[in-house]
Amino acid sequence: MELKAGYKKTEAGVIPAGWQVCGITDICSDIFLGLTTKVDYVKSGGVPLVRAKDINSGRLLFDDTLQISKRQHQELTKYRRANKGDVLVSKSGTLGICALVDTDTEFSIYESIIVMKSNTATCDSRFLLWLMRFEATQDRLLEETVGSTVGHLNLLNFRKLVVPIPKMEEQKAIAAALSDVDSLITALDRLIAKKRDIKQAAMQELLTGKRRLPGFSISSEWVVKLLDDLFDFSGGFSASRDQLSTEGHCYLHYGDIHMSKKTFIDVRSEQQDIPKLDIPLKRVSPVSLLGDGDVVFVDASEDEEGTSKHVVIINKEKIPFISGLHTIIAKSKTSELDHQYLRYCFQTADIKRQFRFFAVGTKVLGISKTNIARVMLRIPSLLEQNAIAAILSDMDAEIAVLEARREKTRALKQGMMQELLTGRIRLT
Numbered sequence: 001m002e003l004k005a006g007y008k009k010t011e012a013g014v015i016p017a018g019w020q021v022c023g024i025t026d027i028c029s030d031i032f033l034g035l036t037t038k039v040d041y042v043k044s045g046g047v048p049l050v051r052a053k054d055i056n057s058g059r060l061l062f063d064d065t066l067q068i069s070k071r072q073h074q075e076l077t078k079y080r081r082a083n084k085g086d087v088l089v090s091k092s093g094t095l096g097i098c099a100l101v102d103t104d105t106e107f108s109i110y111e112s113i114i115v116m117k118s119n120t121a122t123c124d125s126r127f128l129l130w131l132m133r134f135e136a137t138q139d140r141l142l143e144e145t146v147g148s149t150v151g152h153l154n155l156l157n158f159r160k161l162v163v164p165i166p167k168m169e170e171q172k173a174i175a176a177a178l179s180d181v182d183s184l185i186t187a188l189d190r191l192i193a194k195k196r197d198i199k200q201a202a203m204q205e206l207l208t209g210k211r212r213l214p215g216f217s218i219s220s221e222w223v224v225k226l227l228d229d230l231f232d233f234s235g236g237f238s239a240s241r242d243q244l245s246t247e248g249h250c251y252l253h254y255g256d257i258h259m260s261k262k263t264f265i266d267v268r269s270e271q272q273d274i275p276k277l278d279i280p281l282k283r284v285s286p287v288s289l290l291g292d293g294d295v296v297f298v299d300a301s302e303d304e305e306g307t308s309k310h311v312v313i314i315n316k317e318k319i320p321f322i323s324g325l326h327t328i329i330a331k332s333k334t335s336e337l338d339h340q341y342l343r344y345c346f347q348t349a350d351i352k353r354q355f356r357f358f359a360v361g362t363k364v365l366g367i368s369k370t371n372i373a374r375v376m377l378r379i380p381s382l383l384e385q386n387a388i389a390a391i392l393s394d395m396d397a398e399i400a401v402l403e404a405r406r407e408k409t410r411a412l413k414q415g416m417m418q419e420l421l422t423g424r425i426r427l428t
Contacts, residue, residue, distance in 0.1 A: 248278030
């Protein structure tokens with residue numbers, strides 16, 4: 001393929017003619033590993049020890065760091081330590097996760113991290129961060145991993161890495177543009193978290209009757225019902241994930257509930273993404289087929305709140321949908337509960353407490369159909385249920401809009417990285 005005018009082909013890919021290909025050691029004044037000696041941990045009053053798990057989205061996280069003694073920190077970092085402006089790269093576990101040190105706080109670095117000190121005369125530290133986070137760089141890093149079971153980056157191989165480098169002015173412009181988009185994503189993350197907290201607080205008040213909506217009298221009593229009075233319970237059809245394919249009937253595995261943040265599944269709109277089980281329906285008991293308004297719980301979890309995880313099924317078209325292994329199906333036997341309200345009413349602290357109370361086990365908690373039936377639910381009239389569900393549904397819609405905006409911004413950032421860090425788009 002003919003090269004575009006003003007570009008050249010290099011070992012780091014096609015780049016602008018004015019850019020250079022440099023070894024990572026040419027643009028860094030030093031590259032070294034974190035502490036490789038045994039450390040003494042302290043419970044408090046020590047110095048944070050940053051591990052690979054304490055790096056995320058280009059930033060250091062000090063919320064859950066271990067601590068080592070100040071004496072040992074001073075002794076082990078006397079000659080080399082990470083400082084503000086350095087770039088950190090994880091070499092073990094999840095490989096290639098990067099962060100820029102943006103604090104003057106003293107901390108130690110564990111051996112699972114590589115420290116890069118940029119040569120400020122040739123490489124801007126923020127540009128270096130984006131360069132290391134770039135997909136092409138990450139791919140080159142992964143090519144250099146060693147280890148058969150758990151891969152890790154070898155420091156000698158890491159130092160052989162070559163990267164494309166523009167002039168300093170363009171480096172800073174690229175870093176600024178990408179950092180601006182990253183800041184927007186961070187702001188959206190915070191706003192989404194805030195909206196979720198507001199919704200959670202609203203649920204705790206509205207779904208327990210602590211706060212009543214206008215038009216609903218305090219004298220309008222809620223009733224307390226056992227779930228056994230409201231639902232018929234049954235188990236799912238046993239099949240493993242190994243049996244799933246792209247053909248057959250929709251199949252709901254317990255892991256699809258346990259690992260998801262969804263509280264409902266709209267079968268019509270999501271059926272293309274739902275794994276399939278290719279078996280004749282006549283092999284499946286009718287009680288294991290999911291209909292509109294059915295609630296599906298997991299029956300076991302390692303998480304103490306996991307046994308209350310559930311989804312509500314939206315299936316007005318009656319598309320064949322099989323509930324699977326380790327699920328408990330609740331089919332309504334009354335008209336006392338609104339389908340929309342069902343998406344929220346099991347998410348209160350009181351309901352989760354009851355599920356924990358009835359769960360049994362040590363490492364893995366399990367709950368039976370019999371015990372779920374003993375959970376008590378306070379419910380208002382259908383009209384009040386509709387009003388509560390409408391408010392919470394509006395909150396969900398607002399959060400969904402923000403999440404969609406965040407995903408578009410993330411996609412924009414990835415596109416910008418591809419264009420800016422290869423020089424396809426120039427900022428100067």
